Amino acid sequence: MYLRNNFTIFLLAVTLLMFCWMGTALCDDDDEGLGEASGGVMQGWQSDFNLDNRIFADQGENSYFILKPGFQIVLADEDDRVTLTVMDETREVGNIMTRVVEEREEEDGELVEISRNFFAIDADNGDVFYFGEEVDIYKKGKVVKHEGAWLAYEGDALPGLIMPGSPKIGMKYYQEIAPGKALDRGEVISLTETFKTPAGTFDNCLKTKETSGLNPLEKEYKRYAPGIGQIQDEDLLLVKYGYIVEE
Template sequence: MKLQSMLLGALALSLLQPAALAKDKREYTDGFPLGECDFASVGENQYFPLQPGREAHFNNLQCVAEGECAEVEELVIRVLNDTRDVTLTINGEATTVTTRIVEEVETVDGQLAEISRNFFAECGATQDVYYFGEEVDIYQAGVVVSHEGEWLAGTGAALPGIIMSGGAFLLGARYFQEVAPGVAMDRAEHIAADLSSEVAGGAMEGWVEVEESTELDKKSRSSKIYCPGAGLVVDDDLELTFVLEP
């Protein structure tokens, strides 16, 4: 069964739930116990591995072949050897967290579209992976034209969010991934678990699905699928093709 069919099936099941869920008013968690974390820039979260030297490649060739995508998109995610210190106030004290830099390079029809450098660290107590900010370069015709979406925890009102929770994957969990008011307010909801399918990179078992949205655009929705050990395997139309392990 194709992945998209399985996703539609999962969505159909959700539509069978009581109508009240269509007007679900549950809040997204935006406050986290940062003071309880011993942060590390290398982590073992099964869905979001922070291992320097790891490189994951994605493309949307399947979508293009099916005639549903007009442009060829490619994405390379590299966990760099580089780190960045981020200073913010935790429990009333200035605290510096050493974060891992994860670089994402996106191209459209072979032309560079965006490079982002994202700052993550894992909480040792929970294996939650926290998101501390990103630098963004958006390109047109080989020239940087914007830094839209750039933010950093500790600057202005920005605080860390959780990019991927640790421990058990709890269906229905809702939390902010970015807490930068007016700039970046992405949030996540766990909507499916313990499923299997096949992507260009091979068969995947035990995958979980996260629906992402943003408080800045209530109509915006995207879907990401993660597999234990493999991490991200589907990002909307992009599918994992191969991974280079360190």
């Protein structure tokens, strides 16, 4: 009887512990899920960048991001093509003068999207911030929607960090902070990649993993070469880069 009672108590204790553990795990998962589903900023990812104490410039560069008028990067695979061009154009966003970077996306030779992205660089440490984008999505040559557009300081939207001036492995930061619209996040996972593209082989490349606070299941990998910038976006590889020469 004594042994049976003690064994019963033991089973009850183990069961109670299991329920407590499961409850904690479920609560943790639910907390994260609710945060993601509601389109809010999650803990563990930097979202406060002390913007009020920074001096911004509308052009400049760091090791992995060139923000100077005329610089262009072309990424492509057999079917698709993305052209990124730093324009000789600025846009004021929330009292900050930003530089316009045009992104043109083509699929099977057909234009599918043009976005005008707004960036500014910290003049002291080279951090590049993303202030939003205007988006035109095309179908058969006509604009059909503007999905993904957002602008810092409209509603709850704030600038995000698109490229640190001094990236370090393990850095995790929001690239876009527009709850309910755009919550892309970047994580630095390597600074020593060697990567081959049609435009050349590059050493000491930065590799990032990007995810979205709006869809935690989505992820993609990008690489950036020193002195050039982006050289890979999933299957799209660098095929051309440099300053546009006016004829």
